[in-house]
Amino acid sequence: MSAPIRATVLISGNGSNLQAVIDKVAEGQLNTTLVRVLSNRKDAFGLERARKANIPTLYHNLVKYKKQHPATTEGVQAAREEYDAELARLILADGPELVICLGFMHILSPQFLEPLEKANVRIINLHPALPGQFNGVNAIERAHAAWMEGKIDKTGVMIHDVISEVDMGKPILVKEIPFQKGRDEDVDAFGTRVHEIEWGTVIEGVGMVLKELQGQKQ
Ligand SMILES: Nc1nc2c(c(=O)[nH]1)N[C@@H](CN(C=O)c1ccc(C(=O)N[C@@H](CCC(=O)O)C(=O)O)cc1)CN2
Numbered sequence: 129m130s131a132p133i134r135a136t137v138l139i140s141g142n143g144s145n146l147q148a149v150i151d152k153v154a155e156g157q158l159n160t161t162l163v164r165v166l167s168n169r170k171d172a173f174g175l176e177r178a179r180k181a182n183i184p185t186l187y188h189n190l191v192k193y194k195k196q197h198p199a200t201t202e203g204v205q206a207a208r209e210e211y212d213a214e215l216a217r218l219i220l221a222d223g224p225e226l227v228i229c230l231g232f233m234h235i236l237s238p239q240f241l242e243p244l245e246k247a248n249v250r251i252i253n254l255h256p257a258l259p260g261q262f263n264g265v266n267a268i269e270r271a272h273a274a275w276m277e278g279k280i281d282k283t284g285v286m287i288h289d290v291i292s293e294v295d296m297g298k299p300i301l302v303k304e305i306p307f308q309k310g311r312d313e314d315v316d317a318f319g320t321r322v323h324e325i326e327w328g329t330v331i332e333g334v335g336m337v338l339k340e341l342q343g344q345k346q
């Protein structure tokens with residue numbers, strides 16, 4: 129087996145998708161070394177999941193940057209750009225070949241994207257919607273509301289490349305989820321069903337990208 133691809137995972141919350149990846153790596157089913165798990169939220173349970181798996185962690189805090197700038201539109205933008213530039217430096221210091229966003233609730237600016245592109249680091253993201261639909265946060269709830277209003281009959285989850293335009297990067301793997309009358313009316317139960325589909329999609333999608341990166345190294 130080729131040398132494992134070095135990957136950094138970005139999270140903000142529970143980390144159930146991170147756990148799915150950790151478990152598959154431990155089983156030898158994903159040829160990657162998770163070099164670090166980084167969160168923008170200190171209380172992210174995913175950090176605990178990483179610590180239990182002996183994966184290095186880091187909490188990168190935006191508030192510290194916001195305090196150094198006025199609370200104006202320009203000041204907040206400057207803070208975010210400084211945050212993102214440092215985020216890129218912190219991640220590149222670990223020498224990853226791949227960055228995987230798994231519930232990372234921060235829009236990445238060119239100050240992050242450009243240094244990683246220059247270093248030839250691939251960035252992918254898990255998003256609980258179909259391409260071009262419900263970009264951004266709360267996608268599951270928004271799709272469910274649209275179904276309840278009779279506007280759509282399916283949603284989905286996808287792994288996609290990360291570009292500046294949020295959730296508009298090239299889809300890598302898409303799993304459609306048709307809504308089921310008499311089963312999906314409860315939004316919480318539907319969310320659980322989506323998350324279970326996500327776990328499998330993350331494993332399959334990350335596996336596809338790892339194979340692609342391995343091929344590029346041959
Ligand atoms: N430039 C990109 N950045 C990110 C992408 C992307 O495709 N391009 N994917 C996301 C993940 N994501 C959806 O999959 C996403 C996460 C967060 C937001 C957002 O609006 N964040 C707000 C803060 C919201 C909060 O703290 O609850 C913000 O950053 O101001 C949109 C989409 C990862 N980043």
Ligand SMILES: NCC(=O)N[C@@H]1O[C@H](COP(=O)([O-])[O-])[C@@H](O)[C@H]1O
Pocket residue numbers: 139140141142143144145146174230231232233254255256264265266267323326
């Ligand atoms: N726009 C990004 C987004 O909504 N991502 C979503 O955050 C959740 C993270 O769950 P987890 O922390 O249990 O892996 C997942 O549902 C993921 O699709």
